[in-house]
Amino acid sequence: MPSDEEVLIKMKQGDEAAFSTIYRHYHASLYIYLLRFCKIPSLAEDLVHDVFLKIWEIRDRINPQLSFSGYLYRIARNHVIKTIDKLATDQAMREQLFAQLNEPVSSTPEQMVRAKEYDRLFQEALAQMPPQRLRVFQLCRQEGKSYDETAQLLGISRNAVKKHMVLGMRFIYEYVHRYGDIMVAVYVAQNLLS
Numbered sequence: 001m002p003s004d005e006e007v008l009i010k011m012k013q014g015d016e017a018a019f020s021t022i023y024r025h026y027h028a029s030l031y032i033y034l035l036r037f038c039k040i041p042s043l044a045e046d047l048v049h050d051v052f053l054k055i056w057e058i059r060d061r062i063n064p065q066l067s068f069s070g071y072l073y074r075i076a077r078n079h080v081i082k083t084i085d086k087l088a089t090d091q092a093m094r095e096q097l098f099a100q101l102n103e104p105v106s107s108t109p110e111q112m113v114r115a116k117e118y119d120r121l122f123q124e125a126l127a128q129m130p131p132q133r134l135r136v137f138q139l140c141r142q143e144g145k146s147y148d149e150t151a152q153l154l155g156i157s158r159n160a161v162k163k164h165m166v167l168g169m170r171f172i173y174e175y176v177h178r179y180g181d182i183m184v185a186v187y188v189a190q191n192l193l194s
Contacts, residue, residue, distance in 0.1 A: 004068050008062055008064035011059050012062060022055075026069070026072060027052075030051065030073070030076055033076060034047045034076055043083075047076070047079060047080060048076075051072070051076045051079055055075065121175065122172065124175065125171060125175035133164045133167060133168045133171075134168070136150055136154065137168040140161070140165055141165075147161045
């Protein structure tokens with residue numbers, strides 16, 4: 001491939017051949033990068049195409065003197081995050097993925113690994129919560145106590161319990177999202193939202 005800067009300048013000017021050169025050069029490595037997050041080959045391929053479409057749409061904002069690969073991978077990571085968020089809120093997409101995730105854990109080695117990974121990340125996230133937030137989470141989610149019961153037990157207001165729960169669930173989701181793959185993050189989203 002000619003120098004990145006030369007190809008990027010041509011692409012910025014609307015040269016489709018330059019864009020194709022960049023696409024061919026980065027496609028495989030970007031696919032592998034995204035596959036590490038989502039573990040679903042077809043989804044990783046869709047994400048790659050989305051990222052390159054975005055690159056084409058915003059090509060006039062690309063600075064050829066800066067690292068293009070850094071820019072490309074940042075866009076890819078942001079796109080994965082948006083996709084995870086969409087999966088967490090789009091009922092139809094969630095149901096489709098949950099059907100795969102809710103098969104018995106012992107049915108495949110991959111599902112067993114995913115369940116262990118979820119549990120490990122979940123426990124790590126809990127260990128990093130402030131003590132009061134952790135206690136609220138344990139009482140409400142793990143022991144099934146109501147917000148009112150938890151407030152009474154801990155001597156805090158119901159609103160404080162609610163705030164701790166919202167912040168705790170958000171922290172767990174973001175932790176798993178940051179350190180796990182897309183399927184684990186979706187699994188966490190399902191468990192936190194249910």
